[in-house]
Each structure stands twice: as structure tokens, then as C-alpha cells.
Amino acid sequence: MKKLYPDLLYEKIEDIDLDLLKEKGIKGFILDIDNTLVVPHTHADDRAKAFVNKIKDAGFKGCIVSNNIYERAKAFAQEVDLDFVCDGNKPSAKPFRLAIAKLKLENREIAVVGDQIFTDVWGGNRQNMTTILVNPICDKENKFIKFKRMMERVIMKGYKND
Numbered sequence: 001m002k003k004l005y006p007d008l009l010y011e012k013i014e015d016i017d018l019d020l021l022k023e024k025g026i027k028g029f030i031l032d033i034d035n036t037l038v039v040p041h042t043h044a045d046d047r048a049k050a051f052v053n054k055i056k057d058a059g060f061k062g063c064i065v066s067n068n069i070y071e072r073a074k075a076f077a078q079e080v081d082l083d084f085v086c087d088g089n090k091p092s093a094k095p096f097r098l099a100i101a102k103l104k105l106e107n108r109e110i111a112v113v114g115d116q117i118f119t120d121v122w123g124g125n126r127q128n129m130t131t132i133l134v135n136p137i138c139d140k141e142n143k144f145i146k147f148k149r150m151m152e153r154v155i156m157k158g159y160k161n162d
């Protein structure tokens with residue numbers, strides 16, 4: 001169950017505390033596309049580009065890891081000028097290992113940013129990376145609240161058993 005918890009939880013990508021991550025020794029990001037950086041199936045907009053530029057300017061490396069197809073991942077990655085891994089089949093280890101190799105960093109130096117517990121967070125935790133869950137851009141409240149409710153239930157279960 002622990003592997004499903006993100007290390008950090010933010011409402012949106014802009015809220016991610018880059019200084020804190022630097023202090024924790026993070027040097028690079030593995031970024032999900034759909035519902036993390038942009039509305040699913042849309043191009044990189046100003047917001048997504050601004051975030052990617054912000055992490056680059058702060059000295060972080062970055063790599064896109066998407067479960068989406070080659071054309072989609074490649075087009076998006078070019079728009080934000082990052083390397084990418086597509087057809088990821090997250091949470092399986094392969095896409096993360098490929099991205100880690102591209103970043104040329106240690107697992108503990110990488111933070112995975114995504115909107116899904118069972119792909120981004122689980123996959124990142126399994127590789128001993130720092131995991132950051134953000135509120136999905138679409139269907140915002142529902143999924144975020146669902147996650148919080150799930151966390152609450154888990155926490156309360158432990159509380160009752162104590």
C-alpha cells in the first residue's frame with residue numbers, strides 16, 4: 001500500500017516547490033503528459049512550456065514518459081524540447097528505466113510528476129524515485145477528492161487498528 005502514496009501532493013504543476021526538491025537532492029524530472037502538463041490529447045500550451053522552461057532554468061533535467069503512442073509523445077516532447085519515452089505501459093519498470101538512462105541520473109535524484117496513482121506514483125515508487133502527484137487537469141475535483149478519500153480511509157484504518 002505504501003507504494004501507492006506519493007511523496008508529495010500538489011494541486012498543480014506550478015505549485016511544485018523546486019527549492020525543496022533541490023534540497024532533497026533532486027536533479028531531474030520524469031514528466032507525464034496527459035492531465036499532468038496539458039489537457040489530454042492537446043498540444044503543449046504556454047502553461048506547459050512555461051513549467052518546462054522553469055525547471056530547465058532552475059537547472060533540472062527532464063524527460064517525458066507517456067503511455068501514449070509514439071506520434072503523440074514525440075510531437076509533445078519536441079514542443080517542449082525534451083527527450084521522451086512513449087508506449088510506456090506505466091507502472092511497469094521499462095519506461096522508467098529508459099528515462100533514467102536518458103537522464104543519466106541516479107534514481108534517488110529523480111522526481112516523477114504525474115496525475116495517476118496506479119501508473120505514475122506506483123511506477124515511480126517501485127523505482128525508488130521521489131513521486132509527486134498533481135491534481136488531474138480535467139475532471140479535477142473528482143479524482144483529487146477520490147484520492148484524498150482513499151488516503152483518508154487508509155489512514156483511518158491504521159488509526160482504528162492502533
Ligand SMILES: [Mg+2]
Nearest residue numbers: 032034035115
Ligand atoms: Mg496522465
